[in-house]
Amino acid sequence: MNATVLVLLDHAETGALRGNVLELATAARDLAGDGGAVHGVWVGDEPLDPALPVLGRHGVSVVHAVTTGDADPRLTPVLAEALTAVVGDTGAAVVLALSTFENKEAAARLALATGAGVVTDAAAVERDADGRVVATKTVLAGTWTTRCAVRTDLAVVLVKAGAVVSRHVDAEAPLAPEVQACEVAVSERATRVRVVERTPQAPSDRPDLGSADVVVVGGRGTEGDFGPLEALADEIGGAVGATRVATDEGWIGHEAQIGQTGVTVSPRLYVGAGVSGAVHHRGGMQASGTIVAVNSDPEAPIFEIADYGVVGDLFAVLPQLTEELRRLRNG
Numbered sequence: 001m002n003a004t005v006l007v008l009l010d011h012a013e014t015g016a017l018r019g020n021v022l023e024l025a026t027a028a029r030d031l032a033g034d035g036g037a038v039h040g041v042w043v044g045d046e047p048l049d050p051a052l053p054v055l056g057r058h059g060v061s062v063v064h065a066v067t068t069g070d071a072d073p074r075l076t077p078v079l080a081e082a083l084t085a086v087v088g089d090t091g092a093a094v095v096l097a098l099s100t101f102e103n104k105e106a107a108a109r110l111a112l113a114t115g116a117g118v119v120t121d122a123a124a125v126e127r128d129a130d131g132r133v134v135a136t137k138t139v140l141a142g143t144w145t146t147r148c149a150v151r152t153d154l155a156v157v158l159v160k161a162g163a164v165v166s167r168h169v170d171a172e173a174p175l176a177p178e179v180q181a182c183e184v185a186v187s188e189r190a191t192r193v194r195v196v197e198r199t200p201q202a203p204s205d206r207p208d209l210g211s212a213d214v215v216v217v218g219g220r221g222t223e224g225d226f227g228p229l230e231a232l233a234d235e236i237g238g239a240v241g242a243t244r245v246a247t248d249e250g251w252i253g254h255e256a257q258i259g260q261t262g263v264t265v266s267p268r269l270y271v272g273a274g275v276s277g278a279v280h281h282r283g284g285m286q287a288s289g290t291i292v293a294v295n296s297d298p299e300a301p302i303f304e305i306a307d308y309g310v311v312g313d314l315f316a317v318l319p320q321l322t323e324e325l326r327r328l329r330n331g
């Protein structure tokens, strides 16, 4: 059995690996087992060298450095063809990638090209006693947990950020990943859309919402004033998210929406303020580690799933919380 597991190495334009990619390397090592190998797939011509030592410490033995000529690998049809080429070259059994919008689309295209079975939004992935790849995910707005066994020779699993705790390989035995260059001739079909202009977002010091360890979320109760949430998020190094009510009102961008029709998050700490905890919102956050809720209504449904709840006005509670954290931090 070919037990090569490919990990898509999502990275920024600087070449920095995106948060949580190393968690995939850990999951890949467990899937590959003793006889298998973990290979990274680096698509694009950003500088790869700085990432190699850290990949070696996480058990990646080979990195396929894929270039796509004039075709922009940020377009999902191009990314899918790059992945398809590496799957073909390696005969890999499993492809792991972060569960982002772009990767889900690329995974669907990869599955069409290869006949692979795909599971998205996995909260865990393992092999069962028969060696099948089995992924765990919550469905129906978080009300059910399912285990899905992939029945095809190639399994493509998109794993939620924070689902796996990343582990180094033995510090005494880091690998020196071999880099294999791969130039993919992308089809005309994959390049029917071209990127004609790109404007970078204003840089933010806050982490990505989808991969942040801490997320502070505001709802209708903020009445559009996210100031106290941003102050708290900045104090604890968190990202800022929102309910659909808040994004529909235009109080914050749609990319901040968490829930069934938004981003799925599973941070170690979720703080919801002025959020009722509607089922559509819960579907995107109830896998969070510790849930803290601040709501003026003691009957708010979010208290049913909160580990810690404060019944109170967020405009009174959050500034005190931020101030106390600042005091503790400054000793």
Ligand SMILES: Cc1cc2nc3c(=O)[nH]c(=O)nc-3n(C[C@H](O)[C@H](O)[C@H](O)COP(=O)(O)OP(=O)(O)OC[C@H]3O[C@@H](n4cnc5c(N)ncnc54)[C@H](O)[C@@H]3O)c2cc1C
Residues within 6 Å of the ligand: 218, 219, 220, 221, 222, 242, 243, 244, 245, 246, 257, 258, 259, 260, 261, 262, 273, 274, 275, 276, 277, 278, 279, 280, 281, 284, 294, 295, 296, 297, 300, 312, 313, 314, 315
């Ligand atoms: C098909 C479909 C898909 C949807 N997808 C999503 C989704 O992806 N994500 C999502 O979030 N929603 C989604 N929704 C909407 C969802 O059903 C809820 O309407 C929404 O999540 C509620 O947002 P909220 O908690 O901000 O507002 P509300 O439910 O109105 O709750 C506001 C809360 O703030 C509290 N509050 C008010 N003032 C204060 C204060 N000063 N201090 C503290 N607490 C205060 C109130 O007690 C209340 O509990 C979807 C709906 C549908 C039909």
